[in-house]
Amino acid sequence: MTTQRPFIEILDECIDRVLIGRESIDSCIADYPEHAVELRQELSAATAVQQPFAFQPDSSRKRDARLRFQEALDRRHARRSWWRLPMPRAVAVAGPRFVAIAVVAGLALLGSGTGTVLASQGSLPGDLLYPVKTTSESVRLAFAVTASREARLHAEFLDRRVDELEQVTIKGRERFVPRLVRQIERHGAKVHELTVEPVKDVLDELPAAVFEPDASADGRTTVTAAPPEVEGRTVSVRRALALSEQLKRVQSRIAELESKAAADAAKDAERQNLKRLAEFVDRTNQELEALLEKADAIHRPKPEVEAREQRERDRVARERDRGEGGDASVRPILREIEAEVLDVSVHNLGDSARVDVRVRVADGSERVVHITRGGTKLLKAGHQGKLQDLKLHSIVVLVVQRSTGEVVALHVT
Amino acid sequence: MFSGGSSRARPDADSLADLFEQYYDRIARYIASRTGDRDLAEDMAGDVFVRAVESFSSYQERGLPIQAWLFRIAHNLVIDHYRRSSRRQTVAIDDAMELAGDADPTAEVELRLSMERVGEMLVRLNPAQQEVISLRFMGGLSAEEAGAVMGRTAGAIRELQRTALKALRALLGPEITHPGSAAQEATGL
Numbered sequence: 001m002t003t004q005r006p007f008i009e010i011l012d013e014c015i016d017r018v019l020i021g022r023e024s025i026d027s028c029i030a031d032y033p034e035h036a037v038e039l040r041q042e043l044s045a046a047t048a049v050q051q052p053f054a055f056q057p058d059s060s061r062k063r064d065a066r067l068r069f070q071e072a073l074d075r076r077h078a079r080r081s082w083w084r085l086p087m088p089r090a091v092a093v094a095g096p097r098f099v100a101i102a103v104v105a106g107l108a109l110l111g112s113g114t115g116t117v118l119a120s121q122g123s124l125p126g127d128l129l130y131p132v133k134t135t136s137e138s139v140r141l142a143f144a145v146t147a148s149r150e151a152r153l154h155a156e157f158l159d160r161r162v163d164e165l166e167q168v169t170i171k172g173r174e175r176f177v178p179r180l181v182r183q184i185e186r187h188g189a190k191v192h193e194l195t196v197e198p199v200k201d202v203l204d205e206l207p208a209a210v211f212e213p214d215a216s217a218d219g220r221t222t223v224t225a226a227p228p229e230v231e232g233r234t235v236s237v238r239r240a241l242a243l244s245e246q247l248k249r250v251q252s253r254i255a256e257l258e259s260k261a262a263a264d265a266a267k268d269a270e271r272q273n274l275k276r277l278a279e280f281v282d283r284t285n286q287e288l289e290a291l292l293e294k295a296d297a298i299h300r301p302k303p304e305v306e307a308r309e310q311r312e313r314d315r316v317a318r319e320r321d322r323g324e325g326g327d328a329s330v331r332p333i334l335r336e337i338e339a340e341v342l343d344v345s346v347h348n349l350g351d352s353a354r355v356d357v358r359v360r361v362a363d364g365s366e367r368v369v370h371i372t373r374g375g376t377k378l379l380k381a382g383h384q385g386k387l388q389d390l391k392l393h394s395i396v397v398l399v400v401q402r403s404t405g406e407v408v409a410l411h412v413t
Numbered sequence: 414m415f416s417g418g419s420s421r422a423r424p425d426a427d428s429l430a431d432l433f434e435q436y437y438d439r440i441a442r443y444i445a446s447r448t449g450d451r452d453l454a455e456d457m458a459g460d461v462f463v464r465a466v467e468s469f470s471s472y473q474e475r476g477l478p479i480q481a482w483l484f485r486i487a488h489n490l491v492i493d494h495y496r497r498s499s500r501r502q503t504v505a506i507d508d509a510m511e512l513a514g515d516a517d518p519t520a521e522v523e524l525r526l527s528m529e530r531v532g533e534m535l536v537r538l539n540p541a542q543q544e545v546i547s548l549r550f551m552g553g554l555s556a557e558e559a560g561a562v563m564g565r566t567a568g569a570i571r572e573l574q575r576t577a578l579k580a581l582r583a584l585l586g587p588e589i590t591h592p593g594s595a596a597q598e599a600t601g602l
Contacts, residue, residue: 008571008572008575009571011571011574011575011578012556012571012574015549015550015574016555019549019550019553020553041582042578042582045578045581045582045585046550046578048531048585049531049534049535049546049550049581049585050550050551051527052527052528052530052531053442053445053446053528053531053550053551054442055442055445055451056438057437057438057441057455057458058452058455061452061455061456061459062437062438062455062459064459065433065437065455065456065458065459065462066433066437066459068459068462068463069429069430069433069459069462069463069466070430072462072463072466072467073429073430073466075466076466076467076469
């Protein structure tokens, strides 16, 4: 394709296509062969300048930024929502001037817009600020980008509705009970869907060991053993455990409300609603408990394995107490864990240096592996790959001492 | 809802939510090219969106394309940062790698080194050239959008881009003839 366009426009077009559109330089030059030499030089320079900055931002920092942004939107939304709140009937009947005065007085009482959302958190159905509270919850749900986050939000809102259920019955606002019961069921169903179903799907695949990453007291990375194929499974189980605890608390609170309603013959409708709710929570919890029992049975190491590992831990502790280096003929039990490289940084420590490799391990949590000068030698001596082969998002294998959880080597696969 | 073009549609505040996913990464890269600090850039990119929500009424009055407005906020935050911060003390990565006893740096260390080298070249351009390179190459804005950020015409942006590239080519040296050349790898770029 030939053209009489000025070179400066052609260059601009090719910069768009190559740097932003990710076309190849050759592809753009093919359209403008009469400018091939100069275009290649310019585009090569442009690519060289852009390339070091073409990074993917850190996911946890981005998540924090998204959260701050969401909170800012919440605050703004709450400020604007205030003007659309339904006014009490008496105020609406009184006319616009009175409404305006009431609104201004309300704002003065509540302070700034930011304070409005906070003030709404204790509101109940029937209160003026209750729509602000529920709108804020809807916005937070809309921003829940992972199933885990969504499940946590629904669990939080389920708790809130149960609180409100207690309060409205105390304050004599029983007309809101059916609505709250429906909302509790809806939140409970969502938590069930997002938490219990993933556990069900994977229980049969769970291997014998549970992966429980933990940071040691001295800040070094320690991970305890698990075969790498556990990816994400234990997260589901932990979530299910937390839900089970929460549901037990909800059950006991509903039981209290039921007994209070039972004492009042006039609250038959409320009693029926609470009974329905109690049955729903009970069913969910029973299903969850059954799943967790199954998970426990799979997870629990065999007694002989536990005993062997305890003997190893005791031996290491004795040697440490005696100040001995340990019996070289007794090899520590090692496990291998796959991890994804997220970041590599070098730190000058004066007369030495340290390389920090931030990794994501099987359950989604992140840890930093510190490689000191001696550790670097471990990488070089007889292991597959070298430090230079580490690239972001490559998979490495952490070799972990089972009894102490310390990373003793890092393989580049 | 918003294309990458210079739309003058007037969004409401809730549509800012879509823009986070669309522009966060690009704004982080733009700020990194202006500050030379990737970690700081990612934090500041988050500040851009909070500032955008808080000052949304000023956007509605100005009628800029939304992406231009976001990058202008980013630009202002970078200026504020320069005013507040003192010169950082940097560790010479070459020294650190030598002390580590490993002559082969990681890809990430090489990347950071390249970022520093390019940063040193960028500061040798005039401020307008630096801004154009950062907005176009790192921020991924079109010439029209970059013009809206800088208050210039698209033609002026293209001219600045051309002169900036010419200066950068001189700094990069004649070895940079095409990506992937052995000479280019030797320079770390």
